[in-house]
Amino acid sequence: MKRPGEGIGGVLLATGGIGLLGAMLTDAIAVVGRHVGVPFTGSIELVQAFIVLGASSAIAYASLGATHAAVDLVFHRMPLSAQHLAHRLAALLGFLFVAALLAGSAWIAWEYRDAGERTELLGIELKWLRLFWLACALIAAAAMLAPLFARKPPADSASPGEGH
């Protein structure tokens, strides 16, 4: 498995880490505050913002590492040429899927561009979160497309059944 730790991967690791640690600290402070009688108003909105940061980074990071779960039942019993073809099909469909997510998200972001979308309590502007996701989706789409131009499928591409 490729392990993206440098370049774009390093940036995603940093933003994802900020998202995880931010959500963790905000929720922990909110719990303590609630139990000592000092409620953290708007903590859920802040956690949601950190979760967008973490989840967006995670999707792009997982796509860069080509670690999306797949079923490995008959693939290795197929002839090599068919494996190559199936690998390219997976790459093409993966790109089309993430590109559709990107297009739909961009469409909605464009529709809301002048609406001044903000969270209720803290007034966090959602457009920055949407933009961050769009950037991550762009990286994920590009990463999905990359194997289409590879000469042959990597031996350990897409670890099977990681869902559980």
Place this chain on the structure above:
Amino acid sequence: MDGPLICLAGFGLVVALLLLRVPIAVSLGVVGLGGLALLLSPEAAVIKAGVVTFTTISHYELGTLPLFLFMAHILFSAGVSTRLFDVAARFVGHKPGGLALASIAGCAAFGTVSGSSLATAATMGLVALPEMKKAGYDPRLSTGSLAAGGTLGVLIPPSGALIVYGVIAEQSIGKLFTAAIFPGLSQAALYLVVVWLICRLNPSLGPVQPRRPWRERLAALGGIADIMALVLFVLAGIVIGWFTPTEAAAIGCIGALVIAAARRKLAIAMLRNAVAETLRTAGMLYLVIIGALIFSAFVSATDFASLISSWVEAIPGGKFGAILLMVVVLLVLGMFLDGMGIMLLMTPIFLPIIQQYGLSPIWFGIFLVRTIEMGFLTPPVGMNVYVIHGIAPDIPVSTIFRGVVPFYLADLVHLAMLIVLPAITLWLPSVVGG
């Protein structure tokens, strides 16, 4: 072509793509988008994709998933995996089949941290298999207990599968976690009974080990007391209602960091590795959920669920007939498809039927995850079996599958118990609220 037929074609296409090793998320998402484009319009499909995506990545309760993964990866770095088996082995190793009993206890304890079947089987397998081999255990018993024990990781909370089910079925994750406690414990208890019975009939399969003095046992227990205290605090907090599952996961992460620091394992490199592993798994799961939600929207648009409901109504035996049919479908699918894929494919179809019969969606979540777990043990896919085979390549896959058989029979008994006695699942959430 009418809606239900398009839906059936969609299911067939998803299965075909999965078999071609197209990632689960992509298979579900592409077919779902194509179906929506066909039934509604391409514009509606793309907008739906955008709405589902941002709703999913900003979902507060779904934040439970990456945070629990983060907690688990921090604890793995703190050496939790090796110690759990060691403690159980010191307590029961001197009994016939004691190391197999310890493997199952270790898997159950590891399940409270991991939430993954494969991770539980792999981690416990690495620790326990060499010990059982050294002690002269029959390979069927050693590998069977580990492959089956691994499935405990899926059901015992915090469970990744239950978090995903909670999101797609719009059910309380706290209630699902609470409901999973007794089924998880009773499943572990049944596995322990299986090992006890096997070794009672033929003690040579699991030779006894020297009895460890209590001083050694308590010392080992002290080595995991902090981790167990953290896990119990997190789960009790959810069950009692001190905090939401997302907050519980955050508290768990803080506790895990404190434990790692106390054990002098907290370092930048360790934290970086934990974040990387968390992002890798969370990213995969987020995309799978997005794909499944789009596919679910497609299934809803076809009105396929109401057609299936009318078919199910015609099945003799009422709700038990319908549940039996679901068990058969899930077990057959479990032979060929990944557990998460089956759950995401079948929930939109089965859940309306369950609700039509007045059954609890919380009970259904536990039933679904419990049935799907069994697919980890059945050929030809049987992922846990292959994980164990990967650790012990000298033991043939057929031997491991044979070793799994008694545990699979116990699984069938357990499943029947969950169906006939739904109180095993629903009593605790009804008492504490979740």
